[in-house]
Amino acid sequence: MKQQGKCVVEETQPIVIDVGDGAAIPKPSDKGLVSAWWLSFIGALVTLGCLLYFKPNPYWRIFKFIPDGILVTFQVTVSAIALALVIGLITGLGRISRNKYINLVASTYVEVVRGVPLLVQLFYIYYALGRVVHVPDLLAAVISMSVCYGAYMGEVFRAGITAIAVGQTEAARSLGFTRSQTMYYVILPQAWRTILPPVGNEFIALLKDTSLVSILGVADLLRRGREFASESFLYFETFTMVAVVYLIITLILSKLVSFMEERLSHHVKR
């Protein structure tokens, strides 16, 4: 489901190995990726347009069937990412905490969550939660997704925070800032810039992984597609449509993330 390695060696020379499973986020310096983005985007739009225009039956029928699924996919993604950011920030801070117990709790959480496949976690949290408290299915799906992504996000935050040079902390501390003031006024605002690209990646990866909640019976984009396909027997046509819609959404998101990234780091020469 997820493979992510990130290694930042600060001070001597920055080496950043960033392998995520999210969509590639275009950077202006990467000419190949930028044109690939345009090619895929226009290709996807043209495919969608052609399918709808030249073969309204069944594509138009499918297109009319899935919009509420897209909405649910968005709801799950946006709520899960918001919750995951909060969990991630807490976990990230916990991971670098000097308090032994907080550190242990945060680290154990990350270890456990990263060791269990997301699909299994979804089943587990959804049905385990069901036995204890009554939560609606959408909320249960959001909780499951954010518990999983919170752990990954925690690692991103930790890496982003530790990537800020120690000198910054030393300077702030010698100016009389407390440890938490240093964190909130000096380190985090700077770390945000490093953190944003991988967070964007996670966001897109999460959007794609929300397709897994369809196994819980949450009527997301994939579920709607499957319902349509298994009733009409138009498997190829339906999944073509579902794939194109997912592709268009992730491409738009990756462009947005790259735009935000540029805005945030316009004063930094890369």
Added chain:
Amino acid sequence: MVKKLVLTLALVAMTASPTLAKTIVFATDATWPPMEFVNADKKITGLAVDLMEAAGKEAGFTPEFKAVAWDGIFAGLAAGKYDAICSSVTITDERKNTMDFSTPYMKVRQALVIPKKSAAKCIEDLKGKTLGAQISTTGHFAVKKTEGVKDKSYDEVGLAFEDLYNGRIDGVVCDDPVAKLYALKKDNYKDALKIACIIPADDELYGVAVQKGNKETLELINKGLAAVTAKGLDKEILKKWLGTAD
């Protein structure tokens, strides 16, 4: 035409002889107890499996069962991944357009299962509520057809029952043998769930589905099923799995 007929007959005669037992691969979504399910020994078993094995003995074919997820089961048949589907498939007109069916081997109806404490009598009393069913089963179609009821589809009917037990949905609609097993026999559920009613509609008939035009396989299966009925073996099998012979 005559030549073709003779050839088909010859083929049937050949394959039907016990010495040349043909293997027919049946796809089944083994999550539909007691019709077809995976038992503690990880073997696909159930009423339909017994029935096909009896039919195989009579008509001279060896049934082989392959577990396939329900929502892709018809696509796999069209793609020729297996010879037939024996998975409690109700014969419907829509399905007849894309596949051929054997003679019906069982009659079922749709049952509504609700929590014991619910006051609803039947599906009309559940307006505005959410009913679960396995994706694109006739139970799911029945829910979708009912006005004012929200439908929620699941990959497996067992997941729907778990959600009903946990209170996320207000009822489950499925074939009555399955409903009886979950609501009356399963330890966890029998104290919490009950069958509210049988949804009034025409009887549904289970048939074995084969690829359109696959006469050879279809005839073999039909021959076996006819022999099983003639000998009264089907009654025994029904009794074994359902407790009643009808």
